[in-house]
Amino acid sequence: MTDKWHLLFLIVLRFHGYSYTRRFDKVELDTIVETVSDLPDPVLDPAVQEAFDVAYDNIYAFHDAQKPVEKIAENMEVSSAIFNCKIIPVCISSVGLYYPGGTAVLPSTALMLSVPAQIAGCKTIVLATPPAQDGSICKEVLYCAKKAGVTHILKAGGAQVRMQYAHHVHSCIRDTLSYQPMSGGSLGSVFLGEWTPESVGDYASGTNHFLPTYGYARMYSGVSLDSFLKYITVQSLTEEGLRKLGPYVATMAEIEGLDAHKRAVTLRLKDIEARQLSNLR
Template identity: 35%
Template sequence: MQIIPYPDRSEWPALLARPTQSMANIEKAVAPILEQVQKEGDAALRALALKFDKIDLTEIAMPPATLAAAEASLTEELKAAIRQAYANIRKFHETQYQPVQKIETMSGVTCWRRSVGIEKVGLYIPGGSAPLFSTVLMLGVPAQLAGCKEIVLCTPSDHPAILYAAQLVGVTKIFRIGGAQAIAAMAYGTESVPKVYKIFGPGNQYVTAAKMLLAKEGVAIDMPAGPSEVAVYADGSAVPAFVAADLLSQAEHGADSQVLLVSTDKKFLASVNLTLSTQLEALPRKELARKAIENSKAILVEDEAEAIDLLNEYAAEHLILSVSNAEEISERIINAGSIFLGNYTPESCGDYASGTNHTLPTNGHARAYSGVSLDSFVKKITVQHITPEGLKALGPTVEAMAEAESLQAHKRAVSLRLSSLK
C-alpha cells in the first residue's frame, strides 16, 4: 500500500476520493438498462441476464425445486452458523422497536407515533462475484421484524445458502435476476416481478447507480451502499497482522473497494505493509484484492487530533479503531457507518454475525446516512386527539397563526368548533 507521509489538509479531498467510476459514466451505462426493463419487462430481464450474467433465464422466479433442495444441500455446520447469525441479528434489531408513547403537549391535546411496516419491500442480494447470503439476514431480519407483508428478493445467484436464509427470514418471492435490471424490475414491476414500495440492499456500482437514478424518479431506497470499504486507525497497541487481515477482508470484495490505514507511527505502517503482502499472496481472490490495494493508502498523520479530522472527512463505511483509547476516540467520530473497537473486534464479525447490520453507506455517504435498521422498514404515522377542552386551549394559537398566514379556511376549521363550544 502506498504510504503518504503527512499530507497537507488541502490534499485530503483528492487523497480520500474513492476509486469508483464517475457517477456520470455509470449512469450512462445504467439508464438504458432501466428504460429497457420499464418498456419490455420480462423480455428485457431475459436479454440482460444473458448479456451480463451469461444465464439463460427461462424461469425468472426461482424454481420451486431449487428452493426445496436448498436446505438439504448445506452442511449442518453452515446451517448452524446461519441460525446463530440470524439469532444475533434478530436480538440486536429487536431492541430497535419503539413503543408507542402518548404525549400530552397541552391539557387535552394528545399526540403519538405508530410504526407500521412497509407493505411491499424489495431486497437485492449481491451475487456477482460472491453469493452474499449474509445480506439476506441483514435485510430480511428487519423486514420480518417490521411486519412487511410482501418481501421480494432478487439475486443473480442461486446459491443454496441464499435460498435457505431467505426461507428463514420469510421472503415471499425470489427472482434469479441481478444488477441494475433487478433494481428496475422491483421499481417498475414486470409480468413476473411485483413492483415494491421501497428497495433495499447493497451491490456493485451498477446496482447502486440504478438505485440512485430511481430515487431521482421518486422510488424509495434505503441508501447508496456500494463497493465495500474500511478505514483503520492504529497505534502501537495494534497488531500489524490483524490490521493487514482486516484491510484485506474488505479489499477482497472487489477491485473497486478501497481500504485506508491511518497512524501516527511510520514504523507501524511499514510493518502492516510487509505482512499485508504475504497475506495477500495466500488469498484465492488475490487479484481482486491486489487491485483494491493499489487504490488504497496508508496515511501518516501528525497526531491523534489530525487522525480524527481525517477519518471524519473520509466518512468510512467501516471504521476500525485499533488504538488503546478506542472507545474514547469513537465518541469523537461523527462520520462513519459502523465502528469496531480494539484488537479483537474484526470487521468480519459485523459482516456476518455479531448482530449489527452490514448494509451501510459507502463513498462518503456516511456523512448523512445511517446503515439499515428496523427503522428503514417502517413508516412512522403520527396520530393526535384533541378534546373540546384541549381545543379551547389550543384553538386561539392556531387561529392567530392561520390569520397571519392569510389562510382563512384553516382558521375557520377551528373557529367554527370553538363557537359551537360556547
C-alpha cells in the same frame, strides 16, 4: 397513464429484463420470480447451517431490540383527557431487497437485509439475486431467505433488477439497491478493541453490514429496523382541548393567509360556544 400504455410499458420492461438476464447473467429462465414457500428446503452441511443459524439469531436479537416504543406527548401541560399527540411505527408492507452476486457468494447479505424486514413485519419481501448458470438459486442464499421470511426471489442482478421490480413486483415501494457492504473506512460502525475484527460485524455479531460508503456515514446511517418502518403521527383533541388550542391555531392560520385552516377551527369553536349558551338557557 392509460391501461393500454401501462400494459405496453410493462411488456417493454419485461422484454428488456429477460434480455439483460440473458446478456449479463448468461441464463435463460422460464420463471424469473419464485415463490419461496414453493421451493424445497435446501440441504446444507451441518457446520455451515449452524454458522448461519448463529448469525441469524444474533442479527435478529440486535434488530429486535430496536423496536420503537409508542410515545405519547401531553402538550401544553394539560391532562391527556383534553388532547395528546403520539407517533405510531408502521411497517412498509412491500419491500424489494437486492443481494449482490457474481464473483462472490454473499448469503450473509441476504440475512442482513431480510431479517430487519422480517422483524418490522413486512408482508411481502422480495429478494433479488443473480441466478446460477443452470437457473438455480444459491442454496445458502435460499436457506437464509427461507429462515428470514423472504416471500419471493427475483432471479436477476444488475440494472435489470429495477426493471423486473417494476414489472413483477411494482407494488414494492422501497428498495435498498444503493447500500453496499461495509468497509473499514466508514464510521457507520465501530469495532472496539483488538479482539473485535471487522469480520465479526460482516457476518455474525448481529450488527448490520450494509453501511453508507464514500463518506456518507457523516450524515446517513446503515440499514436498521427503521429502514423498514414508517411513522404516522396521531393527534386527538376533546372539545375542551380545541377550546384551549383553537384560538392559537386560528391566529397563525390568519397570519399565513390560509382561511380554510382558520375556518376549520373557528366554525367548531362557534359550535362549542352555541351549545354552551343553549345549555345555559
